Amino acid sequence: MGRATFDNFPDKFLSIEFPSVAQIPIFLEIDVYDDVQSFSLTNKSNNIGFGTDVSNNEKDIREFITETGSYEIEINTQSDGVLIKDIEIEDVRTTLIFNKIDFDFELRRVDDEGNRISNTATENLAETFVSTDNIRILFFQLEHYDLQNDGNTCGDIVWEVEGVTEDDGTVTEQNNGEEDVYEFIPNPINRPNQTGNGSRQPNTPIEYTVNCTILGLKRSFELEQDGKSVLRQEYIDYGTNWQPTRSEIFADDGDWNTGNYSNNGDFNVDAANYPYDSGYIAARGQNRFQEIWDQLLINYGNFCEQAGINNNGLTVNSSYRNPQRNNAVGSVLINSNHTIGHAMDVSLVGQRTSQRWNFLHNAGEQINGVNAICEIGPTQVSCDNPNVSHVHLAW
Ligand SMILES: [Zn+2]
CATH class of the missing domain: 3.30.1380 (Muramoyl-pentapeptide Carboxypeptidase; domain 2)
Known part of the structure; x- marks a missing residue:
């Protein structure tokens, strides 16, 4: 039956359609890694479950007797950033092999040339900005797994920026042509100005949270003056x-x-x-x-x-x-x-x-x-x- 992959990688739900030639019962052998904590199987066609796990306490193999039909499999992993893909479906005895992929990333602030802005002993890059600055946050992948070569492009990145208070306003992304960089200019509202009465107290800082989600994994970068x-x-x-x-x-x-x-x-x-x-x-x-x-x-x-x-x-x-x-x-x-x-x-x-x-x-x-x-x-x-x-x- 060849090989199947998650369509919506790394969606944790997998649908499998067994061909009509499949015989009854089907042994579904699921080969998992240790950190696949659990999974459940649902027979979508007639709502009959898979029945008892007949595996003999082998840590990474679960074995079920199945019926024909469509099945939906849900896999829960212990940690974020563990992606599961590459399912091999064999003949009557079907083996699903879940290859673990370690994946992680962080968000970094970069300058206009894309160079990382780093903290120093006295300066925190998350705190050194004013409302006229272009703020650029870079998606930076930490593990070696190559998303590009897997058909997953940076287009999978979902950016979201929100002000911490209403007065931080709503920002829009500047079109910088770089999918892995989110660039915006702070847009605070209701700022004190010369027409006011002044104050002997400092203003509250401008704050934003930049969220980046890719492949189901979310990281945040907190900006606060x-x-x-x-x-x-x-x-x-x-x-x-x-x-x-x-x-x-x-x-x-x-x-x-x-x-x-x-x-x-x-x-x-x-x-x-x-x-x-x-x-x-x-x-x-x-x-x-x-x-x-x-x-x-x-x-x-x-x-x-x-x-x-x-x-x-x-x-x-x-x-x-x-x-x-x-x-x-x-x-x-x-x-x-x-x-x-x-x-x-x-x-x-x-x-x-x-x-x-x-x-x-x-x-x-x-x-x-x-x-x-x-x-x-x-x-x-x-x-x-x-x-x-x-x-x-x-x-
Ligand atoms: Zn004077």
């Missing part, structure tokens, strides 16, 4: 002129992002509610906050010493402001030097005299690349103005 990505996303949401790269996001323990995300300055206090670490700042090019602050203290101290007056110290009113916080504090200057990490507002501790404001102003001006102006609120004024509120340093 990390803290750096969430901060970068703010700049996209707000449509700022400058949008930080990942290398322009810096860890910050609260010194230069004061008051953001947490009301008491302890950035970890809300970790349970906002696990997307908010201890970050963005700074175009490089993060100069600490260096400029250190130099400012030295310069200001020198002026005080030369003038023979006490150095009562300086304090930072505001420095880095992420777009959300910038809105929350009522600033309409979304592209200000504060949001690009290039400004800080500094005040005097103690006596607020014109002499001291001028010292502070000049101390800032002495620093390479820094411009200093005296301000009342957002308005530039003379440093001799008795109501100066702070010196705005920008670089």
Whole structure:
């Protein structure tokens, strides 16, 4: 009777039509591998079962006395990825041989050239994306079994991508001509923007689950923005002129992002509610906050010493402001030097005299690349103005 295969490989249901010349009874010998856990046989033509397994406890052979007709066989395996095919049907004594094929795959994120994007010690490729990125997920086969040569092409791959929340939106596949790569651009909706009231809390991360099913085996790739990505996303949401790269996001323990995300300055206090670490700042090019602050203290101290007056110290009113916080504090200057990490507002501790404001102003001006102006609120004024509120340093 030759050889039969599953039509819908690797469908676990197999239909066998015995030819009319078959005699009664038919011995159906089923040769299985150890990890074929069980199977059941159903006589489709008259609903009569196969009857008793008459095999003599041989682990991989089951033997039944059958009648003629159509039969449907269901095989259950112990693990996913074990495919069963190649059925040999002999004459009256029929042997079904199930060849085990180990098959497995994983999903990988790749760049536009198809090169794998790998995790590093500090970067997780599943977390490093923003909504303007092309995300490409590759089906990557782990076992050696050659699907192509078996007549099974990558066309058998079924991709499915879903946002984790409604606000993640619905994505569509980009036609990249590659069957084994699913490419899409995130499509989040209801994003916060300049027309809102801002917030001192980070946004929730954008999340997608990419599912890939092939030959009955399903694997998933979970994408979820990390803290750096969430901060970068703010700049996209707000449509700022400058949008930080990942290398322009810096860890910050609260010194230069004061008051953001947490009301008491302890950035970890809300970790349970906002696990997307908010201890970050963005700074175009490089993060100069600490260096400029250190130099400012030295310069200001020198002026005080030369003038023979006490150095009562300086304090930072505001420095880095992420777009959300910038809105929350009522600033309409979304592209200000504060949001690009290039400004800080500094005040005097103690006596607020014109002499001291001028010292502070000049101390800032002495620093390479820094411009200093005296301000009342957002308005530039003379440093001799008795109501100066702070010196705005920008670089
Ligand atoms: Zn300022």
